[in-house]
Amino acid sequence: MGESSKQLVGSWTQAIGTVVAAIGSTPSLPIHENGRRGLGLIGNVLQATGNGLEADAETTLTYGKLGNIIQATGNIMVSAGLIIDFSGDTEERLVISGDLIQALGAITALGSADKSYIVIGNGLQALGNSLQAVGGARELKEEERTVIGLSQVSNEVLIALGSWTQALGTILLAIGLTLEEKN
Template sequence: MDSQFKETFGSWAQAIGTVISAVGGTPSHVFDEEFRKNLDLIGNELQATGNALLADAEDTWSLNKLSNQIEAIGNLTVILGLVIDFDEVTKQELIIKGNLIQALGGGTAVADAYVNPDQPEQALNVTGNILQVIGNSMQAIGGIDELRNSIQEKDQEEDDKKQENDEEENEEGNQKYQYPDLEKKPTDAELIQTMGGWIQAVGSVLNLIGQLRSNQESRSED
């Protein structure tokens, strides 16, 4: 398998993976939560495969090679959060850390553009990587917000149960809905994560276009 084929196949796998993950992360009445979680898992597996191939395509060490290795680690961290039977807080923390690691990888790829400014289709690659950094960061921010709200909701439920035990005559009390805004905040967090997922997908598609144009230029020179 030559380097150009690895780069092309890896770029396709990464782009398709980010789009599938974005679909899985989009709230929908058509797909249930379990199906969307499976889509997210498949998407991250494709991204990890794509990033690994892109890293393997480079024979010598470079910032671009390092960035793909970091992003693959980020994808694997997200996969762990999706498949391992941890408690919900640990799972969410792994997904958040995975997205932050991916953002770090994208930032490393942007830095590579300044080290190697003469690479073909550099503008598309820089734009794509910047969008991926923004997208992953938004997913991490949304995840942090969602985790904070879920902890608050859990604490509130425990307080409600304690209050109900202390005051049996108010078993039907209003404590459960004392903070109705907590029901709405996860929706905001999901919106941030959804936007981040699609921004990352756009960035990945731009990188794919840059790779395809680079291949075309190489064939023209040959």
């Protein structure tokens, strides 16, 4: 597979992964909790795979390559948090940390941005991952303070909004790359 084909396949794999994860995080959809976790896991594995393909397609170390490596690392952390049965709040902390690392990767990739779709796409990914991390952190704090009895619905919505914002960013990047390859 050529480098440009690998990058194109990687960007679409990542985009599909973000959509799968976003579907799993949408509270209004009638999906059982195990189904949500499964969709989140599948989505993050696809994202890590896509980021890995994109990083591998770049032959020199650039901010874009480094950003993809960092994002893949964040996806692996989220996946570990979803698949391994840790005690206490370790799972949620891994997911939050993974989201923040993904945001850092998207911001790092901006260092190589030379097209508007790259700037906007990575900016949306960073924003989306940050919203997910904030929602997860708020949810974690409420679990620790159950005496207060605050509703977690707003946190679930914040996480879903972040997931769909991230998905929009990856789709924009994949479309931009596809159109660029056609020219």
